[in-house]
Amino acid sequence: xxxxxxxxxxxxxxxxxxxxxxESWMNNHVYKYxxxxxxxxxxxxxxxxFSVEAIMATQDDFKAKPTDVFLASHPKSGTTWLKALVxxxxxxxxxxSGFSSSSTHPLLTISPHDCVPFIETESFLNNxxxxxxxxxxxxxYNSLPESIVSSNCRIVYICRNPKxxxxxxxxxxxxxxDNASASIKLKDVFEMFSSGISPVGPxxxxxxxxxxxxxxxxxxxxxxxxEELQKDANNEVKKLAKFVGYPFTEEEEAxxxxxxxxxxxxxxxxxxxNKANKDGDETSNVLSNxxxxxxxxxxxxxxxxxxxxxxxxxxxxxxxxxxxxMQE
Ligand code: A3P
Numbered sequence: 001x002x003x004x005x006x007x008x009x010x011x012x013x014x015x016x017x018x019x020x021x022x023e024s025w026m027n028n029h030v031y032k033y034x035x036x037x038x039x040x041x042x043x044x045x046x047x048x049x050f051s052v053e054a055i056m057a058t059q060d061d062f063k064a065k066p067t068d069v070f071l072a073s074h075p076k077s078g079t080t081w082l083k084a085l086v087x088x089x090x091x092x093x094x095x096x097s098g099f100s101s102s103s104t105h106p107l108l109t110i111s112p113h114d115c116v117p118f119i120e121t122e123s124f125l126n127n128x129x130x131x132x133x134x135x136x137x138x139x140x141y142n143s144l145p146e147s148i149v150s151s152n153c154r155i156v157y158i159c160r161n162p163k164x165x166x167x168x169x170x171x172x173x174x175x176x177x178d179n180a181s182a183s184i185k186l187k188d189v190f191e192m193f194s195s196g197i198s199p200v201g202p203x204x205x206x207x208x209x210x211x212x213x214x215x216x217x218x219x220x221x222x223x224x225x226x227e228e229l230q231k232d233a234n235n236e237v238k239k240l241a242k243f244v245g246y247p248f249t250e251e252e253e254a255x256x257x258x259x260x261x262x263x264x265x266x267x268x269x270x271x272x273x274n275k276a277n278k279d280g281d282e283t284s285n286v287l288s289n290x291x292x293x294x295x296x297x298x299x300x301x302x303x304x305x306x307x308x309x310x311x312x313x314x315x316x317x318x319x320x321x322x323x324x325x326m327q328e
Pocket of ligand 1: 019075077078164167168267268295296297301
């Protein structure tokens, strides 16, 4: 049954009205529910809403099956990439022509978000993709619908350097904000983000919840890093495939299937496939698929780059130093 959003807002009106409230990023408020901040009232565009009512409705209505796989993340941590990778892994025998340019693979034409729906936005919107056993969520671990944990479902969490998450989030929010509202200033929201006040924040608590779960239930919760995935995609993707129950065979590995799959899900490929605003017209504020592909950079570790600089300087003056008088 397709449940109307207005019905859900109405259903949780009283509950929401008792929650702590705080000024937030978009000239509106966030509400604290079970330790995390959320927008209220389905926000500005319906298909990207992680509103507090959506979380409550998901907790009340969503029933997981033991075979379901969930991809969890804090927004802007690599959700889209993870969705593409796991979708490609789990469907790789279905799309016979493989990943070549003549392939009919869905990821070449549709957004990873249409292949793997979010439970909190789609479970009550009747998305046809929502039944194939692979779903995503931004809900913090301790607020997940009870059946996900009690049914022992597998969960993959992706974590990213907070600096890159924050910058990515800020750019994203400015793209999707209501035309009428002023652009969000980085310095205004930096303090908020740092003190934990951001939609689906505090960031750190989000990460810690899943990190702890992955240590306690390693066979059910896999914890991945965006940076590690960039650095060693081959190893991480093989690990991922094994965890979700679709390991690569020796033959697949030998014939380059892992690399093909990584290439299909690469930032460049997905960005190209999602160029056109397929979700709506340019003038409306409907979330555009291309908003999910910006730069995909990894901020360099400062300590590491400092060390690199030092060794460059040592190298530069090595010969000069070698000519100097020396003393014990
Ligand atoms: P940047 O804004 O830093 O470029 P999410 O999918 O969780 O919303 O995260 C979006 C971030 O992931 C964006 O980061 C986006 O560019 C990056 N991203 C999207 N697709 C990617 C891919 N295939 N590989 C690596 N990064 C990707």
